[in-house]
Amino acid sequence: MGLAINDFASLALDLTSGVSAQDRFDRLLTTVRTLLDCDASALLVFRGDQFTPLAINGLATEVLGRRFVVAEHPRLEAIARAGDVVRFPADSDLPDPYDGLIPSHDDTLKVHACVGLPLVANQRLIGALTIDDFNPRQFDRFSDADLRTVSALAAASLNNALLMEKLEQLSGQLGVSLPGADGPPHQSGEIIGQSPAMLALKREIEVVAKTDLTALVLGQTGTGKELVAEAIHGASLRAGKPLIYLNCAALPESVAESELFGHVKGAFTGAISHRQGKFELADGGTLFLDEVGELSLGLQAKLLRVLQYGDLQRVGSDKAIKVDVRIIAATNRDLRQEVLDKRFRADLYHRLSVFPLQVPPLEQRGDDLLLLAGFFLERWRSKLGLSSLRLDEASRRLLMGAAWPGNVRELEHCLHRATVLARAESPTAEVVIHPRHLDRGPTTDPQAGVPAPVSLPGADPGLGFRQATEQFQQRLIRQTLEANGGNWAASARDLGLDTGNLHRLAKRLGMK
Numbered sequence: 461m462g463l464a465i466n467d468f469a470s471l472a473l474d475l476t477s478g479v480s481a482q483d484r485f486d487r488l489l490t491t492v493r494t495l496l497d498c499d500a501s502a503l504l505v506f507r508g509d510q511f512t513p514l515a516i517n518g519l520a521t522e523v524l525g526r527r528f529v530v531a532e533h534p535r536l537e538a539i540a541r542a543g544d545v546v547r548f549p550a551d552s553d554l555p556d557p558y559d560g561l562i563p564s565h566d567d568t569l570k571v572h573a574c575v576g577l578p579l580v581a582n583q584r585l586i587g588a589l590t591i592d593d594f595n596p597r598q599f600d601r602f603s604d605a606d607l608r609t610v611s612a613l614a615a616a617s618l619n620n621a622l623l624m625e626k627l628e629q630l631s632g633q634l635g636v637s638l639p640g641a642d643g644p645p646h647q648s649g650e651i652i653g654q655s656p657a658m659l660a661l662k663r664e665i666e667v668v669a670k671t672d673l674t675a676l677v678l679g680q681t682g683t684g685k686e687l688v689a690e691a692i693h694g695a696s697l698r699a700g701k702p703l704i705y706l707n708c709a710a711l712p713e714s715v716a717e718s719e720l721f722g723h724v725k726g727a728f729t730g731a732i733s734h735r736q737g738k739f740e741l742a743d744g745g746t747l748f749l750d751e752v753g754e755l756s757l758g759l760q761a762k763l764l765r766v767l768q769y770g771d772l773q774r775v776g777s778d779k780a781i782k783v784d785v786r787i788i789a790a791t792n793r794d795l796r797q798e799v800l801d802k803r804f805r806a807d808l809y810h811r812l813s814v815f816p817l818q819v820p821p822l823e824q825r826g827d828d829l830l831l832l833a834g835f836f837l838e839r840w841r842s843k844l845g846l847s848s849l850r851l852d853e854a855s856r857r858l859l860m861g862a863a864w865p866g867n868v869r870e871l872e873h874c875l876h877r878a879t880v881l882a883r884a885e886s887p888t889a890e891v892v893i894h895p896r897h898l899d900r901g902p903t904t905d906p907q908a909g910v911p912a913p914v915s916l917p918g919a920d921p922g923l924g925f926r927q928a929t930e931q932f933q934q935r936l937i938r939q940t941l942e943a944n945g946g947n948w949a950a951s952a953r954d955l956g957l958d959t960g961n962l963h964r965l966a967k968r969l970g971m972k
C-alpha cells in the first residue's frame with residue numbers, strides 16, 4: 461500500500477495554506493509524518509556547502525541549530541549527489557546525522573530506516589527532506605515514484621519561500637515593501653534563534669539595516685551584541701565596505717584620540733609617520749563602537765563633534781577630513797542612567813540612540829538555548845573530527861533549568877568544557893555529554909543534576925587508583941591541548957587551571 465491521490469492532495473494543500481513559510485514547512489512535516497508514518501523528518505535548505513534545518517518533526521530541538529557541512533556528513537553528501545530518492549540500508553555504515561537525536565526513543569538506538577529526498581528546482585539542489593525510522597522495513601511499502609512526488613511538492617514549497625526571500629531583499633533595496641512577503645527565516649550573520657524575542661530582533665535588524673541611521677545595540681554581556689552589529693552591517697547597503705571594530709573599554713586615554721581620528725607625523729613623541737584612525741578606515745562603511753558607555757567624557761565630546769559635522773581632524777593637524785561613516789554602538793550599561801549620573805553626555809546619547817535594539821538575555825529565549833547548543837556542538841564535532849557529539853536528555857534539562865548570567869558566551873564556554881571532558885572519557889568517535897560534564901549548579905529541575913556514579917572510564921583495567929587517575933589526567937590534558945591546537949594558555953583556561961600549574965602538572969605526569 462503506497463500513497464493515494466488524496467494523500468498528495470493533502471500535501472499540496474499544506475503548501476498553499478498557513479500564515480508563514482515556517483508554518484507551511486511545519487505543516488508539511490506533520491503531514492509527511494502521518495502519511496509515511498515515520499519517527500522523524502526534517503526539511504533542510506542547501507546554501508553554500510551546507511544543509512541548514514528549517515523545520516523538524518520528531519527530532520531533538522537542538523537539530524534546528526546545527527549546520528551540516530555536506531562534506532562532513534556522508535549521508536547528506538549522498539543525497540546531494542544523487543539527485544533522486546536515496547534509501548540507506550539498515551546496515552549502512554554511514555553515520556546518520558540524527559543518531560541519538562530522536563528523543564522519543566531510547567536515545568542509544570541507531571536509526572535503521574533512512575530515506576533522503578533531494579529537493580531540486582530548475583535543476584539546482586535547493587534542499588533535502590529526510591525521513592527516519594527505527595523500523596528497518598518502514599519505508600519499503602512506498603515506491604520511489606511516491607517518494608519522488610513528495611519531494612517535488614516539498615521542493616515547490618521551499619522554492620517558493622526562497623523566491624519570496626529574494627523578492628523581499630530586492631524590494632528592500634528599492635525601498636518598496638511587499639505585502640505579506642515571507643521567506644524562510646533569514647540567516648542574518650548566523651544569528652541562531654527562533655524564539656519570538658529573537659524573531660522580533662531579527663526583524664528590527666532587517667529594518668535598521670536598510671537605513672543609514674545610527675543604531676545602539678543594548679543588552680547584557682554575552683548576549684550577542686557584536687553579532688547583531690555584524691548582521692546590521694552585512695544586510696546594509698554598506699555590506700561590501702569595511703566594518704571596523706573598536707572596543708572603547710580597551711582604549712587608554714592617552715592613545716584613544718589617535719586610535720579614533722589618526723595622527724600626523726610628529727604629532728607627539730613616537731608619531732613617526734602619518735596614521736589613519738578607525739573613522740577614516742571605516743570611511744564608506746560602518747564603525748562599531750563596542751562598550752561605548754566606557755568612553756571618557758573628553759572623548760565623548762570629540763566623538764560628538766564628528767557625528768555632528770561629519771568631519772574630523774587627525775591629532776596634530778588642523779585640516780578637516782570628511783568621512784562617511786555609519787555608527788553602530790553597543791553597551792551593556794544602562795546609558796540613560798549614566799546620563800542621569802552625568803557619566804555620559806545627554807547630547808551624545810540622543811545621537812547614538814536614534815534606533816535602539818534590545819538583545820534579549822538568554823533566559824528570555826526559551827528553546828533557543830538548545831538551538832545554540834546544537835550550533836556549538838556541531839561546530840566542535842566537526843573540528844574534533846567526531847562522528848557524533850550530543851547532549852543526553854538529562855543534560856538538556858539541566859541546561860534549560862540553569863541560570864546564565866553570562867548568556868550565550870557562558871553557554872558556549874560551558875559546552876566547550878563539557879565537550880573536552882566528555883571526550884576525554886570516551887575512546888570512540890561518538891561522544892555524549894552527561895550532566896557530570898556540565899559544571900552547572902542547582903537547577904529548577906530536580907532530576908537534572910543527579911550526579912553520575914564516580915568512575916574513571918577509559919582507564920585501563922587493573923590499574924591502581926593513583927595510576928588510573930594519572931592516566932586520566934594525561935589523556936584529558938592531551939586532548940585539551942589537541943582541541944586547542946597546542947595552545948597551553950587556552951587549554952589551561954578550559955580545564956579551569958592556572959597556566960603555570962598546567963605546565964607543572966604535565967611535567968609531573970612525564971608529558972614534557
Ligand SMILES: Nc1ncnc2c1ncn2[C@@H]1O[C@H](COP(=O)(O)OP(=O)(O)OP(=O)(O)O)[C@@H](O)[C@H]1O
Pocket residue numbers: 650651652653679680681682683684685686687688750792832835868869872
Ligand atoms: N544568537 C547567536 N547565535 C550564534 N552565536 C551567538 C549568538 N549570540 C551570541 N553568540 C556567540 O556568543 C559569543 C558572545 O557574543 P558577543 O561577543 O556578540 O556578545 P556581546 O553581547 O557583544 O558581549 P559583550 O557585552 O561581553 O561584549 C560569541 O562567540 C558569539 O558568536
